[in-house]
Amino acid sequence: MGLRLLGTPSKDGGCPSLYEIEETGEIVAQGERLADPDHLAQLRDVKESEGFVVLPRELLVRFAPREAHVPDLIPFEEASHLFSEFEHTAWRLETQRGYASDQEIPEWQRFLRGDYVGCFDPTSPWDANIRRQTNEGKRFERVRIVDDPPTQGQLFLLASGLGNVEAGEDIRNLYRADARRLRLPDYDFWLFDSRVIMKFDFDDEGTCLGVRLIEDPTEVLGACQVRDLAWHHAVPTTRFQEQVRSRG
Known part of the structure; x- marks a missing residue:
């Protein structure tokens, strides 16, 4: 269990x-x-x-939990409006060793061939939204938990993350051993405006089964504390890539 x-x-x-x-x-x-x-x-x-x-x-x-109610699991698409409607900050904790969705895009095959480096793509709805929101003064931030050595899926994210950074997102990384020492949670979530949590459910293959939207003040406070702790210890993407190469 x-x-x-x-x-x-x-x-x-x-x-x-x-x-x-x-x-x-x-x-x-x-x-x-x-x-x-x-x-x-x-x-x-x-x-x-x-x-x-x-x-x-x-x-x-x-x-201590305040209520027994568990928010309904809904499709990710039903909550995607939060990425354009948030007012100040969107912050993500990523904990998986790989995501099935990454293997479904053309960049994955290029990565396997060794000829892929992420870059800003203005035709990508995700990249375009990051650029638009950050140009308005909002913040997109993310901490990725990485194994040592990194999994294939995590190496892909290190490569593709350069495009997110170029679009305006601040991505940092933290080795899993450090995350465990800090007692960070082992599940993925977005935190919007320190007010709404979007918590992911994944199966064992890294497929997203849906998300739960949580506004309980106690859980939101806990997510804010996780954000502050992880952000303090995490390493920016370009510097973290150098660390990975030096260990390899």
Whole structure:
């Protein structure tokens, strides 16, 4: 079963933390064991298999789920209007090792032949929208999580990302080991105007099954914290490419 980090107030990667078991929605708490004998003596109906941890109130206030409702999964196309309607910032966390959609475009075959370097394409609706939005003073930003060594899909994104950067998007990269140390989430999402989350669902082949739009203030706050942490540690694309080549 998958375990998703809901949040932690720790700045050094330690406990306490809250997790969600994705298949059941049940919550797992990580914290220091309750050791005070007076407190232990006051616990009631304790089973032999049970344990107890001490959690700061801040952890529950900030990260405990507020509602059982899960937003409906909708086609990506039904939410694509957000990319032109946002007012200030669009920020993305990418965590997958590859995306099926990348392998369906002509650039993928050129990449496999070794003759593809991304560049701004004014005929591309995506590139044109980035250029238009950034010319209006808005920000398109993205952090990509990369394995070491990078997967084939991640190498393609490093190459194609140069075109996004030329269009006006600021793309940075972070090795997966660093992302785990920072306890970043392992799912993809866009964050629009620090107000709306577009969370992706992917299958095991990297095919997008749809997205969920989330406006719950607690989850949005958590996404903002992820953004600030990832952005602080991530490396701009051109410098990261040099790091990859030096390791290769």
